[in-house]
Amino acid sequence: MVEDRAGGCRKAKDSKDKLLKEYNAEFAQKKEAIATEYRSSLQVVDKSITETISATAKAKGYDMVISKGMVVCGGDDITEDVQKVVK
Secondary structure (H helix, E strand, O other): OHHHHHHHHHHHHHHHHHHHHHHHHHHHHHHHHHHHHHHHHHHHHHHHHHHHHHHHHHHOOOOOOOOHHHOOOOOOOOHHHHHHHHO
């Protein structure tokens, strides 16, 4: 009788472990699919913003655009112009 219970517990644990392994594999697969889709979407947005910045700079006659954090003082800020086009 004790052996039957031990065998049943072992089977239940094996079944639980198998389900957990399947769940983890499915979860990892879905997580990777979401991450891939996110990276792809982010690349599209990044390309669009970069093209908008380039077009805005060219229209204003600028040869170079520098990030705000890199400028201590001076210069023209085209952020709002770019934001209007991107929205």
